[in-house]
Amino acid sequence: MMNSDDVDRQLKNLTRRGFITMAAAAGAGYASWKFLRTRPHESGIEWPLRNALQTNEKLAEAYFSRQRLSPSFRPSDLTRARINGRLGLQAPVDLDAWRLNIEGASSAVALTLDDIRALPRHEQITELRCIEGWSIIVKWTGARLADLIAKYPPRERPQFVALETPDRGYYVGLDLDSALHPQTLLAYELNDAPLELLHGAPLRLAIPVKYGIKNIKRIGTIRYTNIRPADFWAERGYDWYAGH
Amino acid sequence: MKKLEKKHPLAIRWFHWINFPLLALMIWSGTLIYWAYPRYANLPQTWWRAMKINNRLAEGMALHFFFMWLFMINGVLYVAYTIFSGEWRDLVPNRNSFREAWHVLLHDLHLRKEAPPPRKFNGAQQISYTGVILMGLGSLVSGLAIYKPVQFGWLTKLFFGYQGARFVHFALTVGYVMFFVIHVAQVIRAGWNNFRAMVIGYELVMVPDLPVPAPEPAPASAPGVGAKERSETSSPTPGAEAGTGSGDEVNDEQ
Structure with a gap:
């Protein structure tokens, strides 16, 4: 048996050792945090955070399957179609003169809306999830981006x-798998009516496997590329992949 | 007579104290995200601004999707450790825990005299400490349902959809804050000896004096914090320097 003084001494040693270790660990943790937050920015966030997003992206892409569909809803589930983004819509647009340019195809392509309408027509009632957190349920009508790509194929297989x-x-960038997903539509109708200007007339992207930010309105150009495309919000700190 | 008694293993202390800042970071970065769509409870913009939580959605998401890995790894290792070490026996509630937890609650509210049993964790603690781990699992799962609602659509379905998963994820966060408040209050109430045990591993306990100093049996070696100390008591006693040497002759405590 130890006597009382021994116990006190022992406790004192343990306490000193324990709290010094704890203080050192807290210091190391704080230093790591400061280190992280003082790294140079890469597209709006510290580069380690950007790296983490890209690692998460690789995992998500590896797991991604075009067979997995965003849930479909009934017409009674439709909610008000919210207008949230006006970026790229400020300039006036002449809908008759509008063309969809495809770059990187075997030959130069400039399509009219009728060319798009000539592709197989698809309807879907899906959830559009905004990166802010809200979501709406809307009905899209349009052509599959996969059908457009098949009809106007790229010179070489793009990434x-x-x-x-x-x-x-x-401007937005898509990985090829998400672009070829069967629910990725070039939409010309919203809730059974032609697209309004602020919803992206004459043609916009409806892509339920991505956040709302990738659902670009008033598409002017589609480009097949092997260079990771610039993406408006990814340049401002958001995840480039932004995929569901 | 006083004695030092091993209470919390080193691994559990590390897991606990690493989890604390990680969970705090997850909650804070989650708040940066929540600001963009404060669906369940909104606050005036002046408050958000005063807390510097406004207009930081991208930053919040980047931090959330970075620290989620550390939070998850620490939690998984903790659970694995409690399973393999047998610590789960102290932590997981048994069929008496719920009745006991009720008694603890009444005692804490000064409605019942009898103190909770002097076990390492009473029923209320077992339920809380196991419950908060299940909450952690719920956060991981509901978080994944929000993060990849198409690729893990079956999970999102379990939460009755995307907004359902968001609600659960948020409610669990409120749960952590409540857990934190009660936990800290109870730790303050329990006192310094109890808190110190979560840092150093040992608690000072009073054991009844033996009426006659009995000669000790041959010292048994037992594991302690140091590598090679020997100790005389049946429960491992730390601190080689103080422990050995004075051990063979006995009991001159005042």
Whole structure:
């Protein structure tokens, strides 16, 4: 048995050792945090955070399957179609003169809306999830981006598809798998009516396997590319992949 | 007579104290995200601004999707450790825990005299400490249902859809804050000896004096914090320097 003084001494030693270790660990943790937050930014966030997003992206892409569909809803589930983004829509648009340019195809392509309408027509009632957190349920009508790509094939198999508004005020990049997903539509109707200007007339992207930010309105150019396309919000700190 | 008694293993202390800042970071970065769509409870913009939570959605998401890995790994290792070490026996509630937890609650509210049993964790603690781990699992699962609602659509369905998963994820966060408040209050109430045990591993306990100093049996070696100390008591006693040497002759405590 130890006597009382021994116990006190022992306790004192343990306490000193324990709290010094704890203080050192807290210091190391704080230093790591400061280190992280002082790294140079890469597209709006510290590069380790950007790296983490890209690692998460690789995992998500590896797991991604075009067979997995975003849930479909009934017409009675429709909610008000919210207008949230006006980027790239400021310039006036002449809907008759509008063309969809495809870059990177075997030959130069400039399509009219009728060319798009000539592709098989698809309807879907899906949830559009905004990166802010809200979501709406809307009905899209349009052509599959996969059908467009099949009809106007790329010169060489691309890794990415870039989409831009005619004034390049807004632009998004897609990985090929998401672009070829069967629910990725070039939509010309919303809730059974032709697209309104602020919803992206004459043609916009409806892509339920991505956040709302990728659902670009008023598409002017589609480009097949092997260079990771610039993406408006990814340049401002958001995840480039932004996939569901 | 006083004695030092091993209470919390080193691994559990590390898991606990690493989890604390990680969970805090997850909650804070989650708040940066929540600001963009404060669906369940909104606050005036002046408050958000005063807390510097406004207009930081991208930053919040980047931090959330970085620290989620550390939070998850720490939690998984903790659970694995409690399973393999047998610590789960102290932590997981048994069929008496719920009745006991009720008694603890009444005692804490000064409605019942009898103190909770002097076990390492009473029923209320077992339920809380196991419950908060299940909450952690719920956060991981509901988080994944929000993060990849198409690729893990079956999970999202379990939560009655995307907004359902968001609600659960948020409610669990409120749960952590409530857990934290009660936990800290109870730790303050329990006192310094109890808190210190979560840092150093040992608690000071009073054991009844033996009426006659009995000669000790041959010292048994037992594991302690140091590598090679020997100790005389049946429960491992730390601190080689103080422990050995004075051990063979006995009991001159005042």
